[in-house]
Amino acid sequence: MKYMSVLRRLCKVTRFCKRRVFAVVLGMIAAGIFGGCGANGPASSDAGPDAGQADGDTDNPDADSQSDSDTNEPPMILSFGTNVSDITEGESVTFTAVVSDPDGIDDLIGGALKSPDGTVVYGAFATSAQEGAYTLTITWNAVDQAQSIEFTGEDTRTFLAEFFDISGHTVVEQVTIQLYCDTGAACDGKCVDLSTSSNNCGACRHACAVAGGCSSGACYEWSSCTEVGDTCDDICASEGRTCAVVCFGSDLTAPRAVLHYMDINACISDPGSGSSLTSVRYCDEPVFVPAFPFWTVEQCCCSTP
Ligand SMILES: [Ca+2]
Numbered sequence: 001m002k003y004m005s006v007l008r009r010l011c012k013v014t015r016f017c018k019r020r021v022f023a024v025v026l027g028m029i030a031a032g033i034f035g036g037c038g039a040n041g042p043a044s045s046d047a048g049p050d051a052g053q054a055d056g057d058t059d060n061p062d063a064d065s066q067s068d069s070d071t072n073e074p075p076m077i078l079s080f081g082t083n084v085s086d087i088t089e090g091e092s093v094t095f096t097a098v099v100s101d102p103d104g105i106d107d108l109i110g111g112a113l114k115s116p117d118g119t120v121v122y123g124a125f126a127t128s129a130q131e132g133a134y135t136l137t138i139t140w141n142a143v144d145q146a147q148s149i150e151f152t153g154e155d156t157r158t159f160l161a162e163f164f165d166i167s168g169h170t171v172v173e174q175v176t177i178q179l180y181c182d183t184g185a186a187c188d189g190k191c192v193d194l195s196t197s198s199n200n201c202g203a204c205r206h207a208c209a210v211a212g213g214c215s216s217g218a219c220y221e222w223s224s225c226t227e228v229g230d231t232c233d234d235i236c237a238s239e240g241r242t243c244a245v246v247c248f249g250s251d252l253t254a255p256r257a258v259l260h261y262m263d264i265n266a267c268i269s270d271p272g273s274g275s276s277l278t279s280v281r282y283c284d285e286p287v288f289v290p291a292f293p294f295w296t297v298e299q300c301c302c303s304t305p
Helices: 002-014 019-039 141-147 231-238 263-267
Strands: 077-080 093-101 108-116 119-123 132-139 151-165 170-185 190-193 213-215 218-222 258-261 297-301
Touching: 002 218, 019 231, 077 151, 077 170, 093 108, 093 151, 093 170, 119 132, 141 170, 151 213, 258 263, 263 297
Parallel strands: none
Antiparallel strands: 077 093, 093 132, 108 119, 108 151, 151 170, 170 190, 213 218, 218 297, 258 297
16 A cells, blocks of 8 residues: 555656556556566476376287298098998997007097088097007997988998197098898888888888788788678778788787677777687688677778778
């Protein structure tokens, strides 16, 4: 305030003072008093971490990316074979391989037995006591599980052995064995006789009626209920079929061509259940002369249409 009164007095004395000049001068004085206050404030600190600098990691590119120019060579199968040339249901086959590797036997990892297209892997070879010798045994059932065994006559199955070394090199060798059945055919891995199998009559899974049978690859069933008197040849022929003695009734001790019933109702209500105990009657036997006059109806064993 002291400056203010001095200025006013000065203005009166000089009469030179104008309000604006007064304000400007006042401002200049104020700046002179307080202006220096900010000048001595703390300097801006740049003490933060220097994120802009590179981390100095000037490592060279990974030397492991060198191309695999090693001279490691694939293994070699010196021999590969089986203990048998053919197997049937219930049997097994052992595969034996002798394998080496130019880079030393320790470079060899092992091998597996596969189907030629590689889609089926039967198992891994096990090393035997002898270095470089590998064996694997698989059963008929294992072969069937991998790929269903089903054939008429004989079939073959080719197996591929593949061995590996540490570097991933492989070597393969194939061997083929025969699959056979004494019955002449296999259905779903089971040996069957297609000429007599009720469940595989003439072809796999072609099943005959329970009360019928299979003969020469054809199914037979009981004829319709017929009054006794004709031969079964005639009865079957009347149905457009042929007679056979391959059907089985309640009596399984012998194949019969015919079953007998007391009356038509007994036959119709329970076909295939009649008696065949009194005689073994074949297709071309003459007109039936009943030992028991009660039997008035019969069924013959005829081929299915
Ligand atoms: Ca090798």
